[in-house]
Amino acid sequence: MHNHNYRYFMLNNLAIESAVRAAEKKTGLDFGHKEPAPSDQDESYYPQFSAQVREEAERMARNYVLFYSLENSIRDLIVDVLSEKHGEDWWSVTGVVPDVVTKSAEGNQKKESGTGVTVRSDRLIDYTNFGELGEIIKSNWEDFGSILRDKRAVERILANLNTLRASIAHCTALATDEEVRLHLSLRDWFRQQA
Template identity: 40%
Template sequence: MNKKAVNHIRAFGMTGCLISDEIRSIENEYNIELGHHARESTVDEARFYPQFEQAVRAEAANMSQHYELFYCLETSIRKLLVDVLFDAEGSNWWSSERIAQRIRDDVKSRAQKEVDSGISRRSDNEIDYTTFGELSVIITGNWDIFGTIFNSRRAVERVMGSLNLLRGPIAHCCPVTEDEVDRLHLTVKDWFRTMS
């Protein structure tokens, strides 16, 4: 399968995520259950949720859809990077000069911090320890191979910068205004438009 077809499939998948996100917004805004996402009560929910105010729980449910969208987006970007870099450099792509030493050092430090804290490592893959900003640096720093996928380096930089700003409130548990939700959806669409 050629890269253009793969990119179209990825775009199709993310369009599904956007539609799912919109349906969930309608469910939350009008406090209705359309049966799109069935929520099962968990043991933790029964233990902890009653201790939180209903308004906070409703806000969390509303924010979860934006987190889900960003999770899908960030995961797909990481997978795209791994696929392209693997094709270009083989299995040792992380150790190649395509990944800046500063990024490799920061990733190693983040992974070690988890080990030193005694918590489970989030992943065995170094790419999963990169920040969103570092993902942008990897793409634009390797434009010779990513330029075949994206139609404009400046557009990628702009869209990744916007996504990084929009990611902040979502990742740090702050409510997102309606304007920023619209901006998030448009920026995700812009991301897919950057692909050739």
């Protein structure tokens, strides 16, 4: 079994866990997935926010976990596939990463290094955004064709997910329908795995 298959298995489990937690909350039953108690530091700050904002934040946190897992599993898939096909230094191989993606990642890395914060990674792929990951896959479809079923379907799924990502990444609540769409899009992504 390929390394990326394990990641998909784990991401699928996260989606199931999220659904179980939602069912617990909706039914009031306890299936053994209790949230950890907040730390003392949290308790000193949280009461300053309205109950509505805190409840919305908790709901959106589950969506963040799902999307974080998805986005990073796609990064790992890209690294695994392109390392296997083009060698460990695949990022530097001419034509593998679109120039616009390389320039964007390098710019993001340079901007971050100038802020004085801890550098997030030494891999340029970690400085790409979600849409750029899709561009890397599209430009290397011949390398991903044995793993992903249909190029147009993958493009559509990633575009839908990128649209949903904006609310998650920028701390605005997803409407209930959009949370459903997120879960359906995750299922669509998994169905594309060959």
